[in-house]
Amino acid sequence: MxxxxxxxxxxxxxxxxxxxxxxxxxxxxxxxxxxxxxxxxxxxxxxxxxxxxxxxxxxxxxxxxxxxxxxxxxxxxxxxxxxxxxxxxxxxxxxxxxxxxxxxxxxxxxxxxxxxxxxxxxxxxxxxxxxxxAVAAAAGEQWRGAGRDSAAMIGIVVSTGIGGGLVLGGTPYPGPTGNAGHIGHIVADPAGEPCPCGATGCVETMASGPAMVRWARGQGWPGADARELTAAARAGDPVALAAVDRAAGALACGIVTVAVLCDLDLAVIGGGVAAAGEVLFAPLRRAVATRAHLGYVRRLRVVPAALGRxxxxxxxxxxxxxxxxxxxx
CATH class of the missing domain: 3.30.420.40 (ATPase, nucleotide binding domain)
Incomplete structure (x- = not known):
């Protein structure tokens, strides 16, 4: 006891x-x-x-x-x-x-x-x-953070990888094996890069911190890590901005897919990359709005995590x- x-x-x-x-x-x-x-x-x-x-x-x-x-x-x-x-x-x-x-x-x-x-x-x-x-992060945000007013939400951690956790009916939903909500391994681009999970074109291959940096460096950007990349995007660097937009589009694809299936009203985004602020959230909200065609999905809000690390x-x-x-x- x-x-x-x-x-x-x-x-x-x-x-x-x-x-x-x-x-x-x-x-x-x-x-x-x-x-x-x-x-x-x-x-x-x-x-x-x-x-x-x-x-x-x-x-x-x-x-x-x-x-x-x-x-x-x-x-x-x-x-x-x-x-x-x-x-x-x-x-x-x-x-x-x-x-x-x-x-x-x-x-x-x-x-x-x-x-x-x-x-x-x-x-x-x-x-x-x-x-x-990510289930834990979602549960924490719904208990004491940005998701207190939501009964159907996904919490997403955008960092070295991308994880997701669901809260449905006000209760964390881990699934039978504990892996429900694994949004990073939804396929966003079937013709994309191989993912360590064995699939191709997962959200994580485009929207994680290392993936963003890898793509930007392939376009000639000289920086070393995601923190530098988002700082460069805030300063208006075109390659950095394109890397963030690309990541936002992939992440939005995953968010809308889960919202369609689970009738969500909230997506709470945390993790190291999410600390970039509006340089990530502005294109992410635009990309979600572009993809949210069904009426019940259009009510979905995308907000930053309140509890941080x-x-x-x-x-x-x-x-x-x-x-x-x-x-x-």
Whole structure:
């Protein structure tokens, strides 16, 4: 039985960063740390595993730097050093919820990796639950962020990859295997580039941060990363603007496809690339409006995430707590 008066440990695993936080029953982030995801070749899962285990132990113990400046984050204190009541683990996918394993496309060292076994060893005695990172981000935004007024939404993480999570009828919908909402692998261009998932022309091959940079560099743009690219687009660089427009079109294709199928009223966009602001959101809204022909789809709104880098952590905490949609804890 989970003690709903105690904080839970929330974990967010992605190709770029590993993050963990103690989160209070009301969704307040009490203590948070993150570390870059180590580069590890296939066959060396222990490299990433050791980094994650160390991060979890540090957050539970209160060791190391919290937030950006070494102070406790949030308004609820530091959560103490007691063991968390439960652990919610959000991971990039694909994943197997029943087996407790993950095979993130952007972490090649992890294929069928038993992440819940690792969590049980690092944080003994706390029940753990696994869900997709984008499902967690959507749940977090619907609980405490930009989706509080929506009963049918998709939360999308645009970063190293592109993930999506659905909230239907006010409840997160992970699907039977935990992989529902995987918008990054909807095919936007059947004649496009091969995708690491094995398909061709997926949204992720055009709209992720690395994909945008790869295309722009192929057009002669000299920059190195997505942050530089979006800054160049804001400054009016034509190649950078074209790369963002191309990405917005692919992402809009995925959003409208899901909205047609699931009767959505909201798309909440987060992740590192989404931090670009209106340089991404303006062409994205135009592209969605161009493709939204059916009346019920035209009501769809596209908004930025409100919780920033904490969305997945808040959603993972919600799952660990078993908090109902829209509740206070």
């Amino acid at each position: 989970i003690d709903h008066g105690r904080p839970v440990l929330a974990v967010d695993i992605g190709g770029t960063k590993l993050a963990a936080a103690l989160v209070g029953p009301d969704g307040t982030v009490l203590r948070r740390q993150e570390t870059p995801t180590p580069a590890a070749p296939p066959g060396a899962p222990e490299v990433v595993g050791a980094a994650l285990a160390g991060l979890l132990r540090a957050v539970v113990a209160g060791d190391g730097r919290d937030g950006e400046d070494g102070e406790d984050v949030g308004n609820g204190g530091n959560g103490g050093n007691a063991a968390p009541a439960a652990v919610g683990v959000a991971s990039a996918g694909p994943l197997d919820v029943a087996a407790g394993t993950v095979s993130p496309v952007n972490i090649p060292a992890w294929r069928g990796f038993p992440v819940l076994d690792l969590v049980a060893e690092a944080v003994p005695g706390a029940p753990a639950l696994l869900l997709g990172d 904490d969305a997945g952590l808040v959603g993972a905490a919600r799952a660990a707590l078993g908090a109902p949609a829209g509740s206070a804890g």
